[in-house]
Amino acid sequence: AQSVAQPEDQVNVAEGNPLTVKCTYSVSGNPYLFWYVQYPNRGLQFLLKYITGDNLVKGSYGFEAEFNKSQTSFHLKKPSALVSDSALYFCAVREAENFNKFYFGSGTKLNVKP
Amino acid sequence: NAGVTQTPKFQVLKTGQSMTLQCAQDMNHEYMSWYRQDPGMGLRLIHYSVGAGITDQGEVPNGYNVSRSTTEDFPLRLLSAAPSQTSVYFCASEQGSSAFFGQGTRLTVV
Numbered sequence: 246a247q248s249v250a251q252p253e254d255q256v257n258v259a260e261g262n263p264l265t266v267k268c269t270y271s272v273s274g275n276p277y278l279f280w281y282v283q284y285p286n287r288g289l290q291f292l293l294k295y296i297t298g299d300n301l302v303k304g305s306y307g308f309e310a311e312f313n314k315s316q317t318s319f320h321l322k323k324p325s326a327l328v329s330d331s332a333l334y335f336c337a338v339r340e341a342e343n344f345n346k347f348y349f350g351s352g353t354k355l356n357v358k359p
Numbered sequence: 360n361a362g363v364t365q366t367p368k369f370q371v372l373k374t375g376q377s378m379t380l381q382c383a384q385d386m387n388h389e390y391m392s393w394y395r396q397d398p399g400m401g402l403r404l405i406h407y408s409v410g411a412g413i414t415d416q417g418e419v420p421n422g423y424n425v426s427r428s429t430t431e432d433f434p435l436r437l438l439s440a441a442p443s444q445t446s447v448y449f450c451a452s453e454q455g456s457s458a459f460f461g462q463g464t465r466l467t468v469v
Contacts, residue, residue: 249401277456288363288449288460289402296456335401339456346417347392347458349401 247272249338251350258326259358266321266353268336275341278319280310283333283352292334295319306330326357362386363452365461372440372468380435380464382450390453391433392417393425395446396463402449408433440468 248271258264270276277296281289293304300312310321319336336350366381384391392407394417404417408427422444424436437444445468451458 251401254399279457281460286463288462289458291457291459294457337402347402347404349394349403351399351401 247338247340247346247348249336249348249350251334251336251353253353254351255354255356257356257358260328261325264323264326264330264355264357266334266336266355268319268321268350269317270319270336270338270348271317272338272340272348277339277341278310278312279337279339280304280308280319280321281335281337283335285332289335292321326355328357328359331355331357363450363459363461365448365450365464367464368462369465370467372437372466374440374442374468376440377436377438378440380437380448380450380466382433382435382461383431384433384450384452384459385431386452386454386459387430388452388454388459389430391427392451392453392458393423393433393435394449394451395419395444396449397446405435405448437466440466442468444468 250269279294280292283289293302295302295312303309333352339347363384389410393405394402396402403419406425408414414425448464450461
């Protein structure tokens with residue numbers, strides 16, 4: 246069965262430090278992988294995606310993610326966190342062969358402290 | 360260009376009442392979908408549509424109906440609301456492989 250796991254409900258990091266939000270996935274076909282961010286009382290905003298090609302994907306607001314096929318992971322990273330990065334982050338996957346289904350992780354709350 | 364517009368933003372229903380959540384997009388996208396967001400469960404796909412006149416079920420379709428008479432609109436209907444349908448509902452519209460989400464409808468069923 247297709248699934249996405251975000252093992253950390255919450256990640257705390259100090260401003261200026263690097264951050265990582267973890268995501269692992271399970272799909273039967275080739276994965277399309279995504280990260281979205283949700284600010285309070287708002288919809289989801291697209292950050293970045295991996296379709297094919299370079300395993301390191303760069304996205305909005307200085308975020309990047311690395312696709313690791315052997316570990317079935319797609320961790321979100323940023324070299325230097327900002328307080329304004331504090332939000333709820335969702336990893337999502339869909340299969341290239343079954344495009345209609347979009348599976349989301351349960352979300353990770355990122356807290357960046359000044 | 361408004362993107363994806365959902366109405367209402369908030370709604371309280373009594374058990375057994377019916378209502379329609381509206382979703383409209385002005386980007387001429389063929390693919391639209393509805394999700395519900397519950398604490399600790401991420402977003403779960405309710406129904407989706409790959410074009411006008413075509414709809415299909417997602418992960419959690421029970422208790423919900425949809426129709427797609429135009430490319431722009433994709434309403435979600437609750438025929439007989441239940442407390443288990445208390446949630447935040449998001450509509451999404453897609454072009455290519457990425458989705459654009461509305462701001463959500465917070466529904467409470469009492």
